[in-house]
Amino acid sequence: MSLVETDDIEGGESLSLHQRILSDIREKILSGAWAPGHRIPFEHELTAQYNCSRMTVNKALSQLAKAGLIERRRRSGSFVRQPQSQAAVLELHDIRIEVEALGLPYRYERLGRVKRRSSAEDRALLGLSAPGQVLALESLHFAGERPFALEKRLINLSAVAEAGEEEFLDIAPGPWLIGRVPWSEAEHRIRAMAADDAIADALDIEASAPCLVVERRTWSAEHPVTHVRFIYPAESHTLVARFTPSQG
Amino acid sequence: MSLVETDDIEGGESLSLHQRILSDIREKILSGAWAPGHRIPFEHELTAQYNCSRMTVNKALSQLAKAGLIERRRRSGSFVRQPQSQAAVLELHDIRIEVEALGLPYRYERLGRVKRRSSAEDRALLGLSAPGQVLALESLHFAGERPFALEKRLINLSAVAEAGEEEFLDIAPGPWLIGRVPWSEAEHRIRAMAADDAIADALDIEASAPCLVVERRTWSAEHPVTHVRFIYPAESHTLVARFTPSQG
DNA sequence: CGTTTCAATATGTATATACATAATCGCCAT
DNA sequence: ATGGCGATTATGTATATACATATTGAAACG
Numbered sequence: 001m002s003l004v005e006t007d008d009i010e011g012g013e014s015l016s017l018h019q020r021i022l023s024d025i026r027e028k029i030l031s032g033a034w035a036p037g038h039r040i041p042f043e044h045e046l047t048a049q050y051n052c053s054r055m056t057v058n059k060a061l062s063q064l065a066k067a068g069l070i071e072r073r074r075r076s077g078s079f080v081r082q083p084q085s086q087a088a089v090l091e092l093h094d095i096r097i098e099v100e101a102l103g104l105p106y107r108y109e110r111l112g113r114v115k116r117r118s119s120a121e122d123r124a125l126l127g128l129s130a131p132g133q134v135l136a137l138e139s140l141h142f143a144g145e146r147p148f149a150l151e152k153r154l155i156n157l158s159a160v161a162e163a164g165e166e167e168f169l170d171i172a173p174g175p176w177l178i179g180r181v182p183w184s185e186a187e188h189r190i191r192a193m194a195a196d197d198a199i200a201d202a203l204d205i206e207a208s209a210p211c212l213v214v215e216r217r218t219w220s221a222e223h224p225v226t227h228v229r230f231i232y233p234a235e236s237h238t239l240v241a242r243f244t245p246s247q248g
Numbered sequence: 249m250s251l252v253e254t255d256d257i258e259g260g261e262s263l264s265l266h267q268r269i270l271s272d273i274r275e276k277i278l279s280g281a282w283a284p285g286h287r288i289p290f291e292h293e294l295t296a297q298y299n300c301s302r303m304t305v306n307k308a309l310s311q312l313a314k315a316g317l318i319e320r321r322r323r324s325g326s327f328v329r330q331p332q333s334q335a336a337v338l339e340l341h342d343i344r345i346e347v348e349a350l351g352l353p354y355r356y357e358r359l360g361r362v363k364r365r366s367s368a369e370d371r372a373l374l375g376l377s378a379p380g381q382v383l384a385l386e387s388l389h390f391a392g393e394r395p396f397a398l399e400k401r402l403i404n405l406s407a408v409a410e411a412g413e414e415e416f417l418d419i420a421p422g423p424w425l426i427g428r429v430p431w432s433e434a435e436h437r438i439r440a441m442a443a444d445d446a447i448a449d450a451l452d453i454e455a456s457a458p459c460l461v462v463e464r465r466t467w468s469a470e471h472p473v474t475h476v477r478f479i480y481p482a483e484s485h486t487l488v489a490r491f492t493p494s495q496g
Numbered sequence: 497c498g499t500t501t502c503a504a505t506a507t508g509t510a511t512a513t514a515c516a517t518a519a520t521c522g523c524c525a526t
Numbered sequence: 527a528t529g530g531c532g533a534t535t536a537t538g539t540a541t542a543t544a545c546a547t548a549t550t551g552a553a554a555c556g
Contacts, residue, residue, distance in 0.1 A: 016539065030432040031469050042506065053541045058507075074507045075549040082427070086340040088436050090489050093334075179330065184278040188336050188489040192440035192460040192482040210458035210482075212440035221279050234440040234458075241338055241436040264509065290536065301511045306537075322537050323519035 017052050021060040029069055029080050038080045040070060088241035092188070092216070094175060095151075095230070099143040107142040108172045111202070115157070115164060125227040126156050127217060133157040135164060137173055140202060147203045148236055153228040160225060174228070181220050189215040190239065193231070203233050210234040265300050269308040277317055277328050286328045288318060336489035340436070340464070342423060343399075343478070347391040355390040356420045359450070363405070363412060373475040374404050375465060381405040383412060385421055388450060395451045396484055401476040408473060422476070429468050437463040438487065441479070451481050458482040 015023075028034045041049065046057040061078055064070045072078045099106040118126070118134045126134070135155040141148045153173050155163045160181055168176065193213045200207040212232045218225045263271075276282045289297065294305040309326055312318045320326045347354040366374070366382045374382070383403040389396045401421050403411045408429055416424065441461045448455040462478045 018539075027469075030430050032430045036427070044506085053543095054507095055542085056540060058509095062508085072507065073549080074547070075505055077506070086426075086434065088338045088340060088434060090336045090338045090436075091334070092336060178334075179284065182278055182280050182284075186334065186336060186491045188338075188487075188491075190438060190460070190487040190489070191485065192458040192480075194458045194482070208456075208458075210440040210442045210456075212438070212460075232440075234442065237439065239436075239438040241438070243434045243436075266509075292536085301513095302537095303512085304510060306539095307509095310538085320537065321519075322517070323521095323535055325536070 017050060017056055018060055021046065021050055021052075021057060022063060025060070025064060026069065034080050036080050036082045039077045040080065042077055086243070088243035090188070090239060090241040092214070094178075095141045095149055096172070096175070099141065099148055102143060104143040108170075109140045109142065110137065110168050111140060112136070112138040113168060118156075122154055125217075126154055126224040127219075127227075128156060128224055133164065137168055139168070139172060141172070143236070146236075148232070150199060150202050150231040151228060152231070153226060155226045156224050159220065159223045173226075177218075177226060181218075181225055183218045183220050183225060184222075185219040187217045189213075192234075195231075195233075199231055203231070205233045212237050212239070214239070265298060265304055266308055269294065269298060269305060270311060273308070273312060274317065282328050284328050284330045287325045288328065290325055334491070336491040338436070338487060338489040340462075342426075343389045343397055344420070344423070347389065347396055350391060352391040356418075357388045357390065358385065358416050359388060360384070360386040361416060370402055373465075374402055374472040375467075375475075376404060376472055381412065385416055387416070387420060389420070391484070394484075396480070398447060398450050398479040399476060400479070401474060403474045404472050407468065407471045421474075425466075425474060429466075429473055431466045431468050431473060432470075433467040435465045437461075440482075443479075443481075447479055451479070453481045460485050460487070462487070 025034075025040065028040075034040060040061075043054050043057045043061065046061075047054050050057065061070065061072065065072050065078070069081060070078050071081045093101075096106045096108075114136045116122075116134060116136065118128060118131050122134050122136070123129070123131065135157055137151070137153045137155070139151045139153075141151065151172070151174075155173065155177070157164050160177070162180070163173075163176070166176060191213050193211050194208040195203065195205055195211050197207050199211065200209065203211075205211075211234060214230045214232070215228070216230075217227050273282075273288065276288075282288060288309075291302050291305045291309065294309075295302050298305065309318065309320065313320050313326070317329060318326050319329045341349075344354045344356070362384045364370075364382060364384065366376060366379050370382050370384070371377070371379065383405055385399070385401045385403070387399045387401075389399065399420070399422075403421065403425070405412050408425070410428070411421075411424075414424060439461050441459050442456040443451065443453055443459050445455050447459065448457065451459075453459075459482060460480045462480070463476070464478075465475050466473045
């Protein structure tokens, strides 16, 4: 039995050997041909089958291991792992891009801007322990005539002092921060909520109508940078997440 | 200027060289010391600084490139990328695990089970073009006494024939499918919705109360396998997604 | 019979080397 | 000037090799 013809007569697809080994093995696993627990051929066997060096095989297998598709055990070999905990990559677009993708004109409007000493709630949201200055912003993103999302944001001025000088009248805080502050970690919370009166008013929807709430906390090298809460009317928004295990 | 002392006197942390190069460069980028656009040292410079071979440096840089932190251009060098489109990894736990993590007893109850020829709507949800048999399931997941989530699922029997023989009285379709059908791709849609009467009744909440809806479509090697819609009462559920760029 | 020891084995990491490929720079001829 | 061409350069991919390390299985020993 051989995984491939060593002399590939047909599709000389200009795939690198590395890529070919990767996709061959992925295919075997995803098709179910190699069930979880199955021992995949030893490196030296693959070396022979693909007629290449062990380093090339090793790189491919290491990558599959890092992607979580296989598990490698010294002296024992490499094994197909149990189905992984399902995880999906959730792309969190810029709202402007999202709106424009819908073919609607985008408009941003700053509602409020307050610089203040952090309240206990501010600190809780940002994950701060010591008090300090924060900037609280409230703004609306429009798709055409209609409000698309309400944004409530806190910025930790100890981490991003320059934000204190910015009015955010013409630029939304999201794009402003991106590119200025490299972020090392982010956390999102997604939930449904009934609109309270203030939200309903801002978004021009009925009170207690369902909304999708996306909260994001961002850190840069351990320091909390910002906490933001996007509130979308239920109709206007669906988050899409896709997942393909271990691509390339 | 040198990234590290070539003879590391202090922390001989038993980190592999590969790991050390990776984390050094990541640190520079995430701390902002190397801003987006900055050209990071050429491979041969890093080779000299770390006193190692180019292959080792190359492997580290390739990994950073694959993680999206840097961009490599032939003849020009490697550059710190603009902040990536924000993406987060959303873990989609098994509901049983989620409930038990809350310290509540988990219970599953099948509400309905119908085997039928796929309707146009079924095909649209599953992404099928040709008609065929599908299994429609409706079930409830409980956390303690209270309904935690309502599940509405379609299974494509052309892809998973054995599902037609299963009653799903004692095992939820999710766990049943996992481990039986390897999935190669999944897509999620997350949105908020007002509970209609049927949903409100099943979940024991008020009509038009806000709910979080998570829809998932799963493929196995191009074939649609299942479409499932989880409906959570707003209070009971928050999805959490975390992201750290390019972990080693 | 149980334990220790040792050799065999598969993976982990690193090196030196080689050639391919793409992009850029500068030279040269038009 | 300007358009093309070749040399240069940095990365991309692969090889052969070497030694480290963890684990297993079997032999040796008390």
